[in-house]
Structures are given as structure tokens and as C-alpha cells.
Amino acid sequence: MIELTVDGIKRQVDVVPEMPLLWVLRDELGITSAKYGCGVAQCGACTVHIDGLAVRSCQSHIGEVAGKSVVTLEGLDNRDQHPVLQAWIEHQVPQCGYCQTGQIMQAISLLGLIPRPTDEQIDQVMSGNLCRCGTYPRIRAAIHAAAAASKTAEK
């Protein structure tokens, strides 16, 4: 049995330690907001937070995640009012939407490190997240909007 905390809840899974966190989340725990896209850290669709940092869950072996705290999009604090998710809705970013949960988790991580990113900084941090539908202009706009909203909220 491997123990970890997912979205604030302690979980136990009986799988081999090499299994990527992604598949534990999806197939063992039924948390499907983390998506399988490439399996080799090329697309970012599987992005979750481990101890507060964005990671590709397809590259994190469950054995190494044991005892850590994993947060998926579904477990975000204040998810319904989260400024990044709100900006994503406001700007109607998704088309097919498959990559967007990963994009959002990466964007939240970005804004945690750089509260008011420039386009260049957005490009740098978000380029590991592929969107086959081509929603990049809206992703940029939503990140700027979320940054502005967070700034306003702080005042």
C-alpha cells in the first residue's frame, strides 16, 4: 500500500511504485481532470500540483509521491471563485477543453511565482502545455485577466 494525500484527503493505493501518479489519479482514484495526452511530458495535460508546484503527473512515479500532498484541479481551494478559473470562463478559453485543466494548473503555478507576468514570461512557462485547438491567444488573455483580478482583490 502506498499512502498519499490527494485534494486534502488521505488515500491508499495498492499499485506498483513505478506507476505514474497520472494513472493512479485517473484509474485508481477516479479523478479525471488530470488528462492523459502524451505520457512523456510533452503536452502538460496531466499537470497537477505536488506540494504547491506544477508537475507532470505522467512523470511522477507514485512511489516518489508517497507521503506528499497532491492537488488536482478538482481539489483547488475556492475552485468556484478561483480567479484563474473565473478568467478562463470569462474569456471562454476552451474549445475541446481537453488540455485546459492542465493549462489552468500550470497558469496557477505561474501566477504563484510571477503575479504579473509579461507575454514573454507567459510564453516561457506555458510552452510546455500543448493545445491542439489553438486557444493560445485566449490563454494569454485569461492569464493577464487573472493576474489583474488577483491584484485588485489584494487591494
Added chain:
Amino acid sequence: MGHMQTLSRRAFVFGSATVAGGIAFGAYGNVEAAAASTDGNPLATGLGPNSVTFNPWVEISPDKITLIAQHADIGQGVGSVQPIMIAEEMDLDPGQFEIRFAGPSPAYFNTGFADEFAPFVAADQSPAAEEARAATLEWLRKSGLQMTGGSSTIPDTYEKLRVAGAVARETLKAAAAKRSGVAIADLRTQSGHVILPNGSKIAFVALAAEASKIPPVLDAKPRDPSKWRMLGKPMMRLDVRAKVMGELKFGIDMKMDGMLYASVKLNPNKGQPIKSYDASKARTMPGVKKVLEIKNGVAVIATNSWYAMKAVDAIACEWAPSAYPAEQADHWKVLESSFKPEFLGKEWKKIGDIDAGLKTGKLVEAEYRAPYVAHQPLEPLNGIGLVTDKGMEIWVGHQSPRFVQWVAATAIGLKPEQITFHNQWTGGSFGHRLEYENIGVLAQIANQMKGTPIKLVFSREEDFLQDIPRQIAIARHRGSVDKSRIVAADLQLASTTPLKGLLERSGTPSKDPDGQLAAGLWNVYYDIPNFRATSYEARGLSPSTTWRSVGASTSGFFTESFIDELIHAAGLDPMKARIAMCTVPHYRKVLETVAEMSDWKGPLGNGRGRGVAFVESFGTPVAEVVEVTATERGIRIDKVWVAADVGKVVDPVNFENQVQGGVVWGLGHAMNCELTYSKGAVQQTNYNHHEAMRIYQCPIIEVRGLENDPKVRGVGEPPVPPAAPALANAIFAATGKRIREMPFNKFIDFV
């Protein structure tokens, strides 16, 4: 004759049929014939007590209102805009109805293909063209072709879904009139209720039982667009919130009790069987339940997807060799030798005297190439299948429900009607989910695991290996310029056949020349006195299929790059010359609009360059200007301007998103994507080999929609074809280097 088509579309769609315990409005065929039959409306079967279905798109029970999204949602917004077109007319608000995808039924045949399949260019609105389109429509009705594709989401349903909503609204009013004794004319509808003159309200759901007992109001007319509450205005896509919150379940997210997981290793020599395999190691691996042989490979059944993928990877297989050349160089050789009469597809168009024209003035000749390309939507192919003694149930996101039935049934010796298909939300398609790589395989696996639901997920690598690619093509274009004018253009290409291939694999083979090879080749709207467009169909190469914008994705690049070469040879400005040569007034307006948006004033200098391209595909004329800068690190794409005329912009925010996405798609794949064969298999097996555009390369994309076209057109694909030639033309303007082959990064670096 435009009138005739409108009439015939409606007549095909609306009839009425009374059924026991309810009523169904909207059978197909003429009204009289349909009145005696329930065949037309698939919702009539399975209708609960005290419920009503007005047509194949509306179902009301005492508990809820369900609106049917006729097409598959592949990210283009079907699951939002189609129900909203009905809701607009029914006076329903978002949140007052559930959405369900259409099941397989000829009632959902795609009227939107009439224009694309009839052998006339889109701008031709002559009586002969309209008659041919009406005949095509009748063929579509008879064949019951239910397919999402060809940018037909809006063209197919713009009329019929609004009429469907209007019929429902007026019939509910009639039921309310009967109940209340108030004249219909004194009733109105609002927010899911019929409103009586005294202000009291009756919920639609409360009228279901009574509505099922009265004749439907078939002459209900949709409202004038000026009265729209939602359509035509910025509105929120209904699926956005669920997608952002991570709550929307895609096909790959579905789960069933007792389900096991499957992954496959299939012969990468597409279409060929497995010869032998050694699964001794796989059988001992964790989570593995079973190893199964199927026709073209092996499957592992395991307790989760990753165990299945790991184990199937450990199986050593011996494959039957490919039927097409094993090596890529030989694919090109076959194409090179296909410009011969015996491979003629069709001479699609001939104007003037091409031989004499080519001898006038200065001759320009150029060869262009476009490679195989993969679709690779981010959600890999998947599906859940359950085979029992009665038949098979299949849960999968697919664009052709009836063909899924045929393919699955054929794979395991059932009849199509024994396949129950449940369409799913999909993480993109771009043409991938028109093919069947996962369908027959899933049927074979589930058939060997009777009674157990099996969830099949392709690994990304397997998905790449099995992905039936976009056509490969070579163009050999010749033209001449004289006295600052294009005198002749002789456009010839040899290509594999995407549509023919798809139809064959769908069980409906066609002997006709592949019409998609004419797209972007013959629908050239420039005043060129001597013009010819000819396609040759290469044989014996990789199977090919429809890839977002299909034929025009390659031909648009060839044609608009070559036209640019001719314009430069004639010493003209690329934008001004196109505007001057354009023979269709509202297409000219598209070019003028993009010129105005980009403030086109000729060459920019200082290593910067702009290119323009104009392509009509699927009836939608699109002009794009791409601006690039040649930097020390390579070409940087700075900005793109797009003008597209769709007749009516129904969903403006999504319209912009679709157009921007189409530009990103067109540019990204032109820059750096190709599939190449070696030893019969493609060499690119993940996104690092086939990257397309990432956000750091994405330019600012400014979009304007025009509404001058006499018909309502689609926009999923048409922004794709002009992107590649506009980029190539911009690179030429910035560097003097003319790139005639995709992907461009074989010849120039990008930032």
C-alpha cells in the same frame, strides 16, 4: 433557385407522426407519407409516459427538457450552439434543458454536405448549380448520411434546428390554449413557460402530456434574426464552465462497474495483419488479466490502463509487411510518376486555351510538395465496449454514428442494428474521429471478453502509429505573365485520395474522382483567361484521410503560393493584384477587408515581410495576412489578420476562437509537422516529433467575420488553408526565399 433549396430542406425535415402514448413531430419524407409512420423520429421510441417529442431534436417529459445536439462535439462547440439554436426559438434559457448527442439515425442526415458534394464551385449560384445541390440533398436524405464534418455544424442545422424549436414552441402554446381557453394569439412564451394574458405561467414540462395529444403546429416559422436573444450576440458556450472546472467527462473519462482496461499494439504497416507474437513476459506483468490476439495485433486486458500499456509494450510481434512502399522516398517517387493519363482523377476546370496562354509572355513553373501529417487530437483514441448475447454497446466519441455501427458489427459478425452507440464529448478530432482505428479493434476485444465492459485507450505512440494521415501531394504548376497580367495558370497535382479512402473504410466506396483533390485547385476566383485544374490520383500509397480542411489544406498552399509567384513575376503587389483579379464581388470584399485590417501598404523592409492568401473552402471565403520578421534566431510570426465571410455569424465569440484556432493549426503544421514512413511505419510517435505550434510561437490573430454571402457557411476548417501560403508568401517578402514544400522548417528556421 436558392428558394428551392430552402424549401426542399424544410420539406425533408418536417412532417408529423402520431405514436402510442405520445406524439412525434418531424418525421422525414413528405408530410403525408410520414404521418403514417414513426420511422422518422428516433426519439419516438423509448419516450417515457406523458412525454412528447416534437421532432428528432426536442424531447419533453414531465421532469425535463432535452435538446439533441445532432453533430459530434469535437471542440467546435456543437454541444452548445446546436441546442441554443433550438432554445432560441423555444424561449428556453441556458440551464433549463439537458443536452444529449444524437444516436444513429437517418433522421440526422447532414444537409450541409449538399453544397460540398455537388460539382459546382461555391460561388456559383446559377440555377444549374442549385439544381445539382438539390439533387445532392435528396441523395443525402435517401442515404441517411449522418456525419460531422465539412464545416457543416451551422450550415446543416441553422434552418432546421430553429424550425424545430419554433414547432415545439407553437405546439406548446396550442396545448396551453386548449388547457386555458385563451386564444393562441394572446399567449406568449418566455423562459421555459407559456405566459397567459393575466400573467400566470405554465411550465413547458407541465404541458408535455397535453402537447402529445394535439396536432403539431408544423407551419411554425423561426423568428427574424433581429429578434434573437442569444444567437448572433456574444454568448457563453454551454460547455465552458464544466470544462474549466474539470467536471466535463470526455469519452476517456467514462467508467463502468466491473470494467477492465485494454491497450493494444497494432501492426504499424497500416491495414496489415499480425503474423505471430510472444507475450510470455507480458503475461507475468502486474495487473495483467489476459492477452488477446486480434486481426491486426494484440491486446492486453488489465486492471488499469497503465498496466495494460506497459504489458502490451512488452509483447514482441511479427508483422505482415506493408502494402505501400516501406520507405518514404519511394512514396515521393510514386507521386512523381503519377502525373500520367492512367492516373487522371479529373480535369476539373478548363477555361480558354491553356497551351496558347502558356506560350504568351514569361513562363513560370514550380513544383510544390505537402507531406503526410497526423491529426493527433490531445485525447487519444479510446472507447468502452460491452458485448453480450444481444449485441454490442459502444461508448465512443465519433463523427459518423451509423458508420460506427457498421464497422463494429462487421468486425464481429453482427448486424449494424445490433450495435448501440453512445456518442461522447471528445478532446478534439481534426478528422481523426472520422476514422475507425479504435472501433473495429474495440469490438474484437470486447467480443472476446463477453459480459465485461472493456475500456480501450490507445497510448499516444500507438495513436501516432495508427493515425491515417492527411494526403501527401505534389503540385506541378505552370503559368505565364505578360504585360503585368497573369495570362495562364495550369494547375496540376498528384495526391493520395482522402475522401475516397474514408468512404471506402466507411463501407460506402465511391468510384468517382476524389472531389477533395479539386478543393483549393479549381475554385480559384481570379480573372485568369486561360486556366486549367487537373488532379491525378496516386495509387498504392499510405491510406489517407480527411485532415482539418482536407484537400484545401494542401491545394490551398500550392495554388496561393503559385499565384503569388505569378503576381511577383508580373511585377504586381500581392494584395492589390488579388483584389483586382477577384471575380466574385463579395469575395473581393473579404480581400479588401483584410487589406484594411492590416493597413496593407506594400513591402515593409528591414527584414519584415507580409504575405497574403485567399482560399474558399467549404463555401467560406477566407483571406489572411501574415506578418513575419527575419531575426537572428529565425523567422518570427508577429501578427495575423483574418477576414472570413460566413453569411451569418451565429456564435461570435466561438467564431473568433475557431478562426484563431484554425490559423494556429494551419501555421503550426506548415512550420514543423510531417509523418514519414520507414520500414512501413511512421517515424513520428509523439509530439516532440510532430510539434505544431506552441504558445511561444503564437502570433496575435485579429479576426473579422463578414456576412455578405447569400448562404450561411461554416468556419471550422476554412481558416486553415490560407495560413500556410500566407506564411510562405510572408517569408518570401521578408527574405526573398520561396519555400515550396511543407514543413517549412526543412528550409528555414523559426524562432
